Amino acid sequence: MLKRTSPLIPFLFLALVLLLSPACASAEDKVLVLELDDAITPVSDDIVVDALLIAQQEEYEALVITLNTPGGGVDETLRIIEAIDQSEVPVIGYVYPGGTKAWSAGTLILLGTDVAAMAPFTVIGSAQPVTVSTGGVEPVEDDKIVNALVALAKEKANQHGRNETAAEKFITENLNLNAEEALEAGVIEYVATDVEDLLEQVDGQTIKDRELSTSGATIDTYAPNLRLSFMDIISDPIISSLLIMLGIYGIVIGISNPGAGAEIFGVVSISLGLVGMGFDVNIAAIFLILLGVVLFVLELQAPGVGIFGIAGFVCLIVGSIFLVPMDFPRWYTPADVQQTMIIAIVTPTIVMGLLFVFVFYKVLEVRHRKPVIGEEPTGDLAEAIDKIDAGSEGFVRYRGEYWKARSEDDLEEGDSVLITDKKGPLLFVKKEEE
CATH class of the missing domain: 2.40.50.140 (Nucleic acid-binding proteins)
Incomplete structure (x- = not known):
């Protein structure tokens, strides 16, 4: 004889399934985090595009781009903003961690993200385009350039419902805002202490026709492939500039001591430096550096005078200054950042140059010392x-x-x-x- 099943059991089972299903779904939710630290370089846009592609293919809820940058290349910045617009993946811009900044190009990228957030004690702004010359820091006065940047900033602010006036003042008045000021001004939507806090706050928001399910989501950190990692290293303006200068010294040493392989190192080093810069190199810098090499070669042919060597050294130093991609619109950073980067590049160049000159003249001194063997010692x-x-x-x-x-x-x-x-x-x- 079969026992009759209680009618409550199916309902209890169904309720249990309904209660567990959200937990199961949330366990599958995941968010990809891309860290943009330091300068925006010729490889930064490739990294952002790659991260967006991975986020879309692997069905991430969103891509969080943490920003800690003084700025960088304008062309790369525009391509990053364009990639964010074209992607189906919601992109959250987040100035993080505390105590950092997203200036100039970094501010434009934040304005171009679907959701903008900042950690406490962070700063955005300082987006006025400037150039550093021998006369000091000079703001860019070309209305065509300034108006284009203002139009872009206001368009991105309007697109995402943010304060257009503040977006304009970032560029025209070098406005800076901390996290609380930016939230109050309507430039950002959230202030969050960390990524987990941010994901809790944006959970349930509809972005790009997609309702975000980010509360308790798994956080994966984007890691670029080997090619992009290598390019990221050599595209740093300091690294690429020093690679070119090392290459120049290598070629000079190779000319003075053929067969040692220094010239091969020089060619490879210069090639890597040019690749890192995206082949966007100041012609005047290349001319001065080549002139410096010629003068060093002349010093080799007519040693002892020193004039050619000193002039060549000066040309290499000045050329290294011009080699730094600091002029707008190639480089979009505040003035003090540009000055710091110039010092960071020129200082080791001077040290290496002085060391090279010292070794160079010591070699010449030995080379022109009267040898014992093969020379007439008569009279000694x-x-x-x-x-x-x-x-x-x-x-x-x-x-x-x-x-x-x-x-x-x-x-x-x-x-x-x-x-x-x-x-x-x-x-x-x-x-x-x-």
Whole structure:
């Protein structure tokens, strides 16, 4: 006889399934975090595009881009903003961690994200375009350039419902805002202490026709592939500039000492530096550096004067300054950042140059020192280390070396002798006159 099943059991089972299903779903939710630290370089846009592609293919809820940057290349910044617009993946811009900043190009990227957030004690702004020249810091006065940046900033602010006036003042008045001020001004939507806090706050928001399910989501950190990692290293303006300068020194050393392989190192180093810069190199810098190389070569051909070497060294230093991609619009950073980067590049260049000049002249000094072997020592003094009878042969010490010698006079050990002739390895000597 079958027992009748209680009608409550199916309902209890169904309720249990409904209660557990959200937990199961949330366990599958995941968010990808991309860290943009330091400068925006020629490889930064490739990294952002790659992260967006991974986020879309692996069905991440969103891509969080943490920003800690003084700015960088304008072209790369525009491509990053364009990639964010074209992607179906919601992108959350987050100035993080505390105490950091997203200036200039970093501010534009934050304005271009779907959701903008900042950690406490962070700053955005300082987006006025400037150039650093021999006359000091100069703001860019070209209305065409300034108006284009203002239009872009206001368009991105309007697109995401943010304060257009503040977006304009970032560029025209070098406005800076901390997290609380930016939230109050309507430039950002959230202030969050960390990524987990941010994901809790944005949970349930509808972005790009997608309702975010980020509360308790798994956080994965984006790691670029080997190619992008290598490019990220050499695209740093300091690294790429120093690679080019090292390459120049390598070529000069290779010319002065052929066959040592220094010239091969120089060519490879210069090639990597150019690749890191995206081949966007100041022509004046290349001219000065090449002129410096020519002057060093001339110094090799006419050593001892020093004028060519000093002039070449000066050309290399000035060329390294021009080599730094600091001029707008190639580089979009505040003035103090540009000055710091110039110092960071020029200082090791000067140190390496001085070291190179020191070694260079020491080599020349040795090269032009009167050699012992192969040169006529006639007229020089030596010291008898044996007792030598007149017409006999013995040994003398000449410039720290033992030489076989034939004497015209009777010599005692320790006598000073004058070299009168040399035939092969045999010296002809006589006693030095008192």
